[in-house]
Amino acid sequence: MTRKDAISQIWYTRCPVPTPVGLATQLGLLDTAFAAEGITLNSIIDSKDRSIRSSHFDHHLDYSFRHGGNVPPVRARSEGNPTRLVGITWTDEFQAIITLPGTGIKTTRDLFGRRFGIARRPPGIVDFMAATALKGLVSALSLEGLAPSDVEIVDIPLSESVLDGREGPQLYGLRNRQAYGPEIAALLRGEVDAIYVKGTPGIAVANLFAAHxxxxxxxxxxxxxRINSGSPRVLTVDERLAQDRPDLVAKLIATLKQAGAWAEEHPDEVRRFVAREVGASEEVVAAANGPDLHKHLGIGLEPTLVEAIGHYKDFLHEWGFLASNFDIDTWVDHRPWAELDIRAVA
Structure with a gap:
């Protein structure tokens, strides 16, 4: 086993969405907790090194943890990357199928025989946005007894991967490009009839174009x-961190539980912090995540949460987004939770 004092830094990353990792980072709880162990936390997604940033999607860095959408870590596990699932957060968010006025599409049943647009990114990194849109389409159609074969799925080809275009004048000084631009452009050009959107960017773009x-x-x-790439979201760690320092994984979980407990007592501050995290106004956050957002930033590993991840993993495999299938239970690591229980008893 690696000596405890051998680790001086840990890489971490989170998606720009509501997560207890994002909240604990803004509150300074994570830096404080790991500084007490003589460990510095380094942000993967903020690195200027593309090879490091890519670990946000393929989880290749040793001594790292990630909290966010579940498609990339599920894909990484299917490729054999040694990671462990140690926590799950379920924060519901706006998910919708939208169209433009004038298409004649009023209800889901009106999608029959119409063109549904899905943006497709270049090979390399798993196309999690395409997977998200497909699951949204399947969910919406199922509520009316329809199947994906009842609509025409139209690809909207993109030239850049999610790692490209993270700097330059086209961002106008912002960190990321607004989501759903290509999909809205295809709607405006009349190339597709409807698209899927979600979260704060989805509700903002639907509002901007007065979409139906x-x-x-x-x-x-x-x-x-509701299950999709962001509902629920997973906390994963690489195998070396899980094996060598389960005490640090337990400390991570304990710190996130602390952030979740703080959130329940501070609804207004949570909305403000999440707005900063996602790059949206508090009004948009409230509309996209509902009035009880502060009650849904906890973390757990209950069987119902694991089952939800397994359900979406099976969807990803069915639709060809995984390198291979795998047993979800072999991915789950309960050891840090057991350590927390031991500490509580002691």
Whole structure:
């Protein structure tokens, strides 16, 4: 086993969405917790080195953890990357199928025989946005007894991967490009009839273009309808960190639980912090995530949460987004939670 004092830094990353990792980072809880162990936290996604940034998607760095959308870590696991699933957060968000006025599409049943646009990125990094849109389409159609074969799926080809275009004048000084631009452009050109959008960028772009909402299901009572790339989101660590320093993984989880508990008592501050995290106004965050956002930034590893990830993993395999299938239970690592239970008893 690696000596405890051998680790001086840990890489971490999170998606620009509501997560307890994002909240704990903004509160300074993570830096404080790991500084007490003599460890510096380094952000993967903020690195200027493309090979390091790519670990946000393929989880290749040793001594690292990631919290965010589940498609990249599920894909990485299917490719054999040695990672462990140690926590899950379920924060529901706006999910919808939208169209432009004038298409004649009013309800989901009106999608029958119409063109549904899905942006497709170049090979290399798993196309998590395409997977998200497909699951949204399947969920929406299933509520009306329709199947994907009942619509015409039209690819919207993109030239850049998610690692490209993260700097330059086209960003106008912002960190990321606004999501759903290519999909909206295809709608405006009349190349497709409807698209899927989600979260704060989805609700913002739907508002900007006065889009007609064909179906909204981000808060549907059936969890299998809501399950998608961001519902729920996973906390994963690389195998070396899990094996060599389970105490640090337990410390990470304990710190995130602390952030989640803080969130429940500070709804207004949570909305403000999440707005900063996602690059949106507080009004948009409230509309996209609902009034109870502060109650859904906890973390757990209960069987129902694991089952939800397994359900989406099976969807990804069915639709060809995984290198191979795998047993979800072999990915889950309960050891840090057991250590937390031991600490609580002690």
């Amino acid at each position: 909402m064909v179906a909204e299901f981000g808060f549907h009572p059936d969890p299998k309808i």
